[in-house]
Amino acid sequence: MIQITTVVGARPNFVKMAPILQEIHRRPNCKARLVHTGQHYSPEMSASFFDELNIPEPDVNLEVGSGTHTVQTAHVMMGLEKDFANRPDLVLVVGDVNSTVAASLVAAKMGIPVAHVEAGLRSFDRRMPEEINRLVTDTLSDYLFASEPAGVKNLLAEGVPQEKIFLVGNVMIDTLLQFRDKAAQSGVLDRLGLKKGGYCVATLHRPSNVDDIEHLARLVDVLSDVAKKLPVVFPVHPRTRERLAAAKVATDSLMLSAPLGYLEFLNLTAEARLVLTDSGGIQEETTILNVPCLTLRENTERPITIEEGTNRLVGVNPEDVRKAAMEALEMPPRIAKAPDLWDGRASARILDVIERTIR
Numbered sequence: 001m002i003q004i005t006t007v008v009g010a011r012p013n014f015v016k017m018a019p020i021l022q023e024i025h026r027r028p029n030c031k032a033r034l035v036h037t038g039q040h041y042s043p044e045m046s047a048s049f050f051d052e053l054n055i056p057e058p059d060v061n062l063e064v065g066s067g068t069h070t071v072q073t074a075h076v077m078m079g080l081e082k083d084f085a086n087r088p089d090l091v092l093v094v095g096d097v098n099s100t101v102a103a104s105l106v107a108a109k110m111g112i113p114v115a116h117v118e119a120g121l122r123s124f125d126r127r128m129p130e131e132i133n134r135l136v137t138d139t140l141s142d143y144l145f146a147s148e149p150a151g152v153k154n155l156l157a158e159g160v161p162q163e164k165i166f167l168v169g170n171v172m173i174d175t176l177l178q179f180r181d182k183a184a185q186s187g188v189l190d191r192l193g194l195k196k197g198g199y200c201v202a203t204l205h206r207p208s209n210v211d212d213i214e215h216l217a218r219l220v221d222v223l224s225d226v227a228k229k230l231p232v233v234f235p236v237h238p239r240t241r242e243r244l245a246a247a248k249v250a251t252d253s254l255m256l257s258a259p260l261g262y263l264e265f266l267n268l269t270a271e272a273r274l275v276l277t278d279s280g281g282i283q284e285e286t287t288i289l290n291v292p293c294l295t296l297r298e299n300t301e302r303p304i305t306i307e308e309g310t311n312r313l314v315g316v317n318p319e320d321v322r323k324a325a326m327e328a329l330e331m332p333p334r335i336a337k338a339p340d341l342w343d344g345r346a347s348a349r350i351l352d353v354i355e356r357t358i359r
Contacts, residue, residue, distance in 0.1 A: 002030045002358050005088040009037035009099025012281050014049035016094040019174035019347040027351055035083055037076045037099040038063035048261040069098055069129050076102035084110055089358055094118055096130040101137050108140040119144035120151025121301035145350050148304040168349040169341030172281055173288055177344040183266040196271040200230050205237035206278040213247035218318040224253040226325050235260050274328050283311045287336050292328050296321055309336045
């Protein structure tokens with residue numbers, strides 16, 4: 001029996017880990033232990049994802065809560081060191097959040113093999129905390145499961161041995177394809193009074209966009225201009241809500257909401273005319289959903305969403321964002337090509353590798 005300890009912390013982890021846990025439970029030769037680090041503790045950011053994605057109750061919840069990156073990472077590491085004393089055969093982590101790098105550090109120091117799902121993604125911007133987490137985690141990992149060819153290329157360029165790298169596809173798309181029909185029954189459009197293809201969705205949470213109050217205010221002005229064309233639904237991240245309140249930014253023209261559960265947000269995104277975001281995962285989801293996406297960042301670690309998908313990198317200058325948004329609303333939506341291996345089977349390929357190589 002292969003004992004696999006899986007670690008989840010923030011919202012994107014739940015979406016990526018759900019199909020992996022399902023696949024582990026389908027394999028009689030594998031057993032999963034789920035550790036929830038408890039970094040998000042509001043129902044919208046944590047509990048709802050467990051319920052909606054059929055994730056089992058965690059074996060342990062570290063209840064770390066909020067804090068600086070250093071505080072969160074340190075508290076997660078201390079909790080995981082105790083939990084890893086049971087010596088699993090493998091610690092499996094996903095994505096690029098603080099719990100991912102914390103688990104990798106503890107496992108590596110304890111001599112426990114590490115598997116990193118979504119390995120090799122690079123923005124080449126070390127000002128992003130996620131980039132540091134990705135670099136450290138990949139350096140420590142024994143199994144590097146890449147979601148797109150750029151990940152493989154980056155890892156090889158960094159000197160990672162070919163035999164450690166596996167191109168398996170995108171587990172986030174496994175979840176999207178599994179739950180898309182269920183999400184369509186969420187009723188969120190009726191609840192918000194929206195029509196299919198008749199609104200835009202916006203999300204902002206990265207420090208580069210929300211920490212400078214003047215810059216955030218200018219971006220909100222852009223969204224308000226877009227709202228003159230079509231309604232703009234803006235599910236507000238707690239970090240962003242704090243900044244908006246501090247800046248006293250006028251948001252009357254926007255449809256603000258609390259953070260949404262996975263199914264409602266997936267349905268909202270799937271039926272949108274345009275998405276404006278600084279999120280990483282939304283770039284991937286809109287590619288599969290064939291929804292135009294403007295990414296308000298100077299870089300992306302997911303280049304395949306631009307090469308083959310509907311994503312366009314527009315930077316953070318408000319005037320550039322305004323111009324790109326108006327152009328996108330005038331042009332017919334681009335038909336995206338689903339990247340290779342983004343077919344709902346990435347989790348199965350990951351478990352195939354683990355079963356084949358761990359004895």
